[in-house]
Amino acid sequence: MILDRPNLARTLGVEVPQRVDSVCGVTHDSRAVEPGFAFVAIPGFKRDGTAFAADALGRGASLIVAERPVPGAPTAVVPDARGALAALAREVFGDPSSKLEVYGVTGTNGKTTTSYVLHSVLAGACGGGTCGLMSTAETIVAGERRPSVRTTPEATEVQGTLAEMLRAGVGRVVMEVSSHGVALRRVTGTRFAGALFTNLTRDHLDLHGSMEEYFAAKRELFLWTEGPKLANAEDAWGRRLASEVDGVLTFGGTAGADYRVEGVETAAGGTRFSLRYPEGILDLESPLLGPYNVLNVAGAAGLALATGVESGAVATAVRGMGQVPGRFERVVAAGERGFEVIVDYAHTDVGLEAVLRVARGVSEGSVICVYGAAGDRDGAKRPAMGRVASLFADRGIVTTDDAYTEDPGKIAGEVAAGADPSRTEVELDRRAAIRRALLAARPGDVVVVAGKGHETVQHLPWGDVPFHDAKVVEELLAEMGPNGR
Numbered sequence: 001m002i003l004d005r006p007n008l009a010r011t012l013g014v015e016v017p018q019r020v021d022s023v024c025g026v027t028h029d030s031r032a033v034e035p036g037f038a039f040v041a042i043p044g045f046k047r048d049g050t051a052f053a054a055d056a057l058g059r060g061a062s063l064i065v066a067e068r069p070v071p072g073a074p075t076a077v078v079p080d081a082r083g084a085l086a087a088l089a090r091e092v093f094g095d096p097s098s099k100l101e102v103y104g105v106t107g108t109n110g111k112t113t114t115s116y117v118l119h120s121v122l123a124g125a126c127g128g129g130t131c132g133l134m135s136t137a138e139t140i141v142a143g144e145r146r147p148s149v150r151t152t153p154e155a156t157e158v159q160g161t162l163a164e165m166l167r168a169g170v171g172r173v174v175m176e177v178s179s180h181g182v183a184l185r186r187v188t189g190t191r192f193a194g195a196l197f198t199n200l201t202r203d204h205l206d207l208h209g210s211m212e213e214y215f216a217a218k219r220e221l222f223l224w225t226e227g228p229k230l231a232n233a234e235d236a237w238g239r240r241l242a243s244e245v246d247g248v249l250t251f252g253g254t255a256g257a258d259y260r261v262e263g264v265e266t267a268a269g270g271t272r273f274s275l276r277y278p279e280g281i282l283d284l285e286s287p288l289l290g291p292y293n294v295l296n297v298a299g300a301a302g303l304a305l306a307t308g309v310e311s312g313a314v315a316t317a318v319r320g321m322g323q324v325p326g327r328f329e330r331v332v333a334a335g336e337r338g339f340e341v342i343v344d345y346a347h348t349d350v351g352l353e354a355v356l357r358v359a360r361g362v363s364e365g366s367v368i369c370v371y372g373a374a375g376d377r378d379g380a381k382r383p384a385m386g387r388v389a390s391l392f393a394d395r396g397i398v399t400t401d402d403a404y405t406e407d408p409g410k411i412a413g414e415v416a417a418g419a420d421p422s423r424t425e426v427e428l429d430r431r432a433a434i435r436r437a438l439l440a441a442r443p444g445d446v447v448v449v450a451g452k453g454h455e456t457v458q459h460l461p462w463g464d465v466p467f468h469d470a471k472v473v474e475e476l477l478a479e480m481g482p483n484g485r
């Protein structure tokens with residue numbers, strides 16, 4: 001949509017230079033500028049976007065939006081460039097969330113899984129392609145599946161994708177909302193018709209500084225949300241959210257939860273439980289294993305019920321839902337080799353403990369875990385990962401995750417420092433580490449390859465390399481042959 005000067009001034013809340021008639025698009029990256037665009041110069045963590053104003057003008061930008069004047073450039077000076085980017089993106093794309101029902105899912109662990117369950121339920125209830133998904137693993141637009149790059153992308157991509165969904169006839173959208181997404185204003189101005197909070201555990205303190213700030217970012221989503229809001233009653237931060245924000249309902253096994261989990265029964269193929277809620281009681285059967293997935297399913301089912309989806313439709317969709325990519329993905333089932341291989345996205349100590357407890361439950365022998373921690377991120381979780389692996393796996397092989405710009409050996413050392421040395425070894429080459437685990441596996445064992453889940457690229461200091469845990473497992477097993485050595 002073209003924004004003329006009065007519209008620009010209204011959207012930005014500041015004066016726009018007389019020589020700017022209109023803009024036809026917006027971006028924060030000078031390399032993506034097209035003629036007639038507004039370039040929003042973000043004061044980044046590493047660089048100041050105003051340094052790229054000349055590049056943007058050279059590519060035909062009509063307007064620079066920045067937090068300080070840019071000499072010689074037609075500049076609208078705003079107090080908050082990221083907020084301005086979000087506001088412009090919403091207007092340029094015709095404010096799509098005002099014509100959609102967007103459901104935001106946030107929390108440290110379980111966002112993707114909960115989003116998949118909710119998407120399955122809403123898609124089942126309103127007809128396949130008419131429910132969209134924006135998640136860490138995939139973006140689904142009118143039934144078409146695409147890999148995602150971020151959990152919550154930049155505002156221009158958020159608004160552009162919502163607009164595309166609207167054009168394709170989508171009516172409801174499930175969106176994973178990361179704390180980066182809120183704090184960096186990627187979803188500011190998006191209208192949320194419902195929201196769900198899974199839990200809060202230590203992570204991302206490199207961005208937020210403290211748990212209070214981290215919580216505040218999550219909480220903000222609930223202040224904007226107009227429709228039903230649900231929070232996990234089993235999590236202390238979830239209870240706090242429910243006590244601080246009007247209208248937040250709770251779910252979980254806790255007495256007094258509005259959507260109360262009862263009678264959990266676990267079998268090798270899935271989990272059954274009942275959800276008692278204000279209007280009735282619903283029996284649910286899900287293919288997802290583990291107590292944490294009971295909560296993920298309960299939250300998603302609760303939110304769907306709260307939005308008016310009929311209970312039978314919720315139960316049918318939960319029963320029939322497929323695999324969440326890279327979440328407790330059984331790459332090798334026990335019957336094939338005598339041992340199981342599971343790929344899981346666990347990359348926090350809480351996530352790793354959750355998946356290893358389930359692996360322990362299905363293992364008739366040992367649990368062998370290949371794991372690591374990412375670089376350029378909150379370093380405090382590294383020894384915690386090691387501690388958890390030693391507590392819940394019989395053997396831990398510490399390897400390289402996404403090291404980004406950090407030395408993989410240094411990260412592995414910090415992870416291993418929290419682990420029990422008698423059951424821990426370090427193999428920095430991820431492929432070799434997985435190979436070592438597969439060679440060690442005996443009948444009845446479970447091998448867990450943790451950290452990368454659905455991802456297909458490893459980010460290393462010397463560049464990005466293709467790497468997909470599930471594919472690597474399959475390749476290694478093929479190399480090893482049927483008898484395995």
Ligand SMILES: CC(=O)N[C@H]1[C@@H](OP(=O)(O)OP(=O)(O)OC[C@H]2O[C@@H](n3ccc(=O)[nH]c3=O)[C@H](O)[C@@H]2O)O[C@H](CO)[C@@H](O)[C@@H]1O[C@H](C)C(=O)N[C@@H](C)C(=O)N[C@H](CCC(=O)O)C(=O)O
Pocket residue numbers: 028029030031041042043044045046047048049052149150151152153154178179180181184
């Ligand atoms: C740590 C972080 O979130 N960084 C974000 C931040 O980058 P930055 O401040 O370092 O950017 P910078 O390099 O200093 O550049 C400043 C500005 O100059 C612009 N620029 C730069 C070069 C150029 O030639 N021209 C140009 O215009 C850049 O586009 C940018 O707007 O601002 C950029 C623009 O908004 C983001 O793309 C970038 O996200 C990066 C890619 C990222 O990796 N983010 C991760 C941590 C993230 O957001 N993760 C969460 C999920 C986390 C989880 O739950 O696990 C997510 O939602 O995906």
Ligand SMILES: Nc1ncnc2c1ncn2[C@@H]1O[C@H](COP(=O)(O)OP(=O)(O)OP(=O)(O)O)[C@@H](O)[C@H]1O
Pocket residue numbers: 107108109110111112113114136151198199292293295296326327328344345346347350351352354355
């Ligand atoms: N409710 C939960 N509580 C604790 N751990 C969980 C929960 N749900 C999932 N996990 C663990 O965390 C891993 C990641 O799950 P999922 O991708 O659903 O979370 P996420 O919040 O989307 O993660 P990310 O923010 O990195 O995208 C799972 O593979 C599992 O090991």
